[in-house]
Amino acid sequence: MTLRIALRDGEKMIVNGAVLRARGRTELLIENQVSLLRAREVMHPDQATTPARRLYLATMFAYIDEANRAGHRLQVVDMLADLMGVFETPSGRTACLEFASFVAVSDYYRALGTCRVLIDHEAAVFARIQGEAA
Known part of the structure; x- marks a missing residue:
């Protein structure tokens, strides 16, 4: 195709x-x-300022840096485990599981798309927390 x-x-x-x-x-x-x-679709390292953005960056490197893919993949798995512990809503956990399923089959491009959903979810969580603190 x-x-x-x-x-x-x-x-x-x-x-x-x-x-x-x-x-x-x-x-x-x-x-x-x-x-x-x-x-x-490219994220620069200085833009990786939150856990979900750092996950995107590591996933992006796993996708484009074939020579070091194994190391990047280990970072991705570790970072995802941390995010799953933070996201308490069903939609956040579902996005994490969808992301994990793409990584499991080395479909990093689709994982990046799901990671953008995680970034949006994370931003909403941060906004809610800031609103409650105000």
Whole structure:
């Protein structure tokens, strides 16, 4: 199955660890299995300021850094265990379990999507806590 990616002029993406930048409007057809992230999906280490964001960063590295995937995967598992202990709502735990199921089968791209749900859930928890403290 072919994946079609459209990039705007100057837009970056990572393909199997290599950073590519479009020169002019570009359309790519990916015809085999690769690890790819668009620039908007990439998190920089200085943005990993919460537990769920650190989980996203570790998962992203497990996805794009094949040479060190085992080490990143161990970090992901440890971080997920910590988050599961914090999220008390059924929706938070369900998202954690869905995330874990993707990691278990090494589907890191889909795990990143679920991790964005965890980041949103975490932000809501923090907002609620701040509201109760005020």
